[in-house]
Amino acid sequence: MKVVLKHLTKIFPNITKNLPDVIAVNDFDFEIPDGKLVGLLGPSGCGKSTALNLISGLLEPTSGQIFFGDNDVTKLPPENRGVGMVFQNYALYPHLTVLENIIFPLQNLKGDKKMTRERMEAKALEVARLVQIERLMERKPSEMSGGQQQRVAIARALVKTPNVLLLDEPLSNLDARLRLQTREEIRRIQTETGVTTIFVTHDQEEAMSISDLIIVMKEGVVHQIGKPQDVYDDPVNLFVAQFLGTPQINTFKGRVENGWLYIGEDKVLKTTGVSDQKVYVGVRPEGFILDENGPLHCRLSAVEVMGRDTSVVSFNDNMTGVSIRSIISAENKVDTSSKEVRFSLKPYKVHLFSMEDEKRLYFEEGVLK
């Protein structure tokens, strides 16, 4: 079922009188297509969880509307929306076994939806198989690992066959290895069930790797919505460019003069279509080409060889971060005895942003053909 948000806003009035109110969700206006896995991405405290709670019905919006399909659910309580939710700390009932946890939502059903115990257990077993915990049905949550608890939480959310599945930071409590495995698992479960899924995360890698669509937000405002690769390749502003990608995008202070981009005194790139002005220059780590005659001069600091690629750490007077990290193929040998390293840049890996509002400035050479 598709989810449509129309001018959705949530304001938390501040308790202390002298401080302004907090606008946790500011005018959300977009559509989440049916059957997609959508990542709601942003730094901590940007209002992602609030947005999720608005969709689940646990919070009431200050203004705006929420539609599931064609139904306006804005005023409906959570239980009538048909949402399944997985909480950050899983919120499993510690005194109940896995089986009892999973059938708990089914036992709440009333009227003609009411099920017999056998039917419930059959349903529970079905979802347990889906998340591969059917052997653990008699365990208590405390007797399971974090990853297993996570699966139980997903099973409990899915057992009612919800219209929309909501996941709040589903991987944040897992260790790095398990996180990788579980995110693939979530993708698989979502594909198998086809349920429209929205998950919240502050980890861009997590969001990029499994989402059909990512929504990048900051301080209650949506900055960009799109397919992960599109958003990565084509960020609308400096925040989005810096938020996506590891290692982070390298930023420099630069200027455009007569259709050419300058970083310091280095005339690095032809940028047709941008008027003369000072700009922020973002260069993706993979946008550097090691070039003895390249226009960009940097001071070499360290070379980290990591098998497949080589990571070159260097400094430049105009960089805004602490260092410049460029990733080049390991076949290129870097002369570590040299104090200087020179690069030329791949135009489509270079993004220019206005110094005034940090919005993207487009130039002809940067368009990927």
Add this chain to the structure above:
Amino acid sequence: MSKKELKGWLYLLPAMIFLGIFMVYPLIDVFVYSLEEGYNSASQTYFGVGLYNFSYVLHDTYFLQAVKNTIILVLITVPLSTGLALLISLALNSIEKLKDLFQTIYFLPYVTNTLAVGLVFMILFKKTAYTEGMINLLINRFGGKSIDFIDGPYWAKMFVLCFYTIWVVLPFKVLILTSALASVNQNLYNAAKVDGTSPFRIFYKITIPMISPMIFYLVITGFIGAFKAYSDAVALFGTDLNAAGMNTIVGYVYDMLYGNSGGYPSYASAAAIILFAIVLSITCINLLVSKKHVHY
């Protein structure tokens, strides 16, 4: 013994000396007294060793009355006070405004002196030459007949004693349960809400199990406390509890030692040992039950 071990024992010594003199020795002494037949505290002599003291105490109508009173008191006050405390805590937890004020009010009896509270209860319940007492005035108002709660029928006196006991133990239980309720993970309630759980089901399927360790703690300490009741009865009915028919087991022990009919440490010890046995077995039963029902 290594030097380190020696040091450890040395540090423990002060506590062990005090516990030995004031706890272990008296405990053993009580046990010894209870077996010495015809012990005379003035001459420190006794006739023989045996179980006569227990037999005497168990056939004493005053003791049997005290046991009956104590058990009625326990069976009524422990469940009622715990249940009431739970209701009050739930109410306190669900309000936002004035929560602190109400919490303070509910806690007041805890910091008030037992005898002062007894005095207040006298004013409420006692019939004197001048007044019928507040409660009786109320009863009269609604067309009822005056009841003498302090010197009247047994059930009336028992009612006052239970009322008083519940009133005194309630604040502590409310305090414990309010904090237990507040510490339940809010996400469990959110999860239940998303799944459309009715408030009643949330209460007995989530809230009660989550605070069950605290409830059992209160029940166990409540049982022990109620079995040891004494000062409450004195505050209401005066020191001659046998005459009022409102004695408790601890009251009986005290009377046997120092009361008008006192001077019988052997009987007192036997009664104390019996009380100890009762409390111990009830607590063991409680712990066994709680092991089955407290889930984590």
